[in-house]
Amino acid sequence: MSWHWESFVFAMIAFLILYWLLSKYAFGPLMGIMEQRRQHVQEQLQTSERSRSEAEELLKQQKEALQQARKEAHDIIEQAKTTAARQADDLVAQAKAEATRLKDEAVRDIENEKNKAVAALRSQVSAMSVLIASKIIEKQIDEKTNEELINHYLKEVGG
Structure with a gap:
């Protein structure tokens, strides 16, 4: 092999x-x-x-919104429990007050009826x-007849 310059x-x-x-003609457009x-590719990476x-x-x-919604739901449940307990306490207090009022009314009615019965008696x-005094005055009776008369009138009052 020879070398030719x-x-x-x-x-x-x-x-x-x-x-x-x-x-x-090739590298310029190819590089472009x-x-x-x-x-x-850079824009897509950034996007x-x-x-x-x-x-x-x-x-x-x-x-965060889900956590906030959970917290609000918990607060609503707690508030509902508190409201329900308060309403239950109010209802119990009202029932007690009504029972006390009815009892006091019944006691007053009983007392009034007792007073009426005592007055009637x-x-x-x-x-x-x-009547006994007038009968006694009309007739002078002995002690035995007097006692019989009193027993007779007591039986009438009792019956």
């Missing part, structure tokens, strides 16, 4: 011309397309990063006493 120079010139033509693709950040923020907000006893 003319071939080497010719190959080098051909290579440089080919490189110049490729760089002018590659740069556009790089920029497009996906923003979307991921927004999704994380939305997830955080949803978790006194009236009857006094009428009987007057």
Whole structure:
């Protein structure tokens, strides 16, 4: 194998011309397309990063909203329990007050009826006493007859 410098120079010139033509007509547009693709991929990465950040923020907000809703539900349940207990206590107090009022009314009615009965009994006893006295005055009787008369009138009052 021999070395020919003319071939080497010719190959080098051909290579440089080919490189110049490729760089002018092929590498430039190819690099432009590659740069556009790089920029497009970079934009998509940035967009996906923003979307991921927004999704994380939305997830955080949803978790906070869910926690707040749970807290509000718990508060509503506690308030309902408190209200129910208060209403139950009020109903018990009202029932006790009503029972006390009815008992007091019954005691007053009983007392009134007792007083009426005592007054009626006194009236009857006094009428009987007057009747017995008038009978005794009409006839003078001995002690035995007097006792029989009193027993007879007591039986009438009792019956």
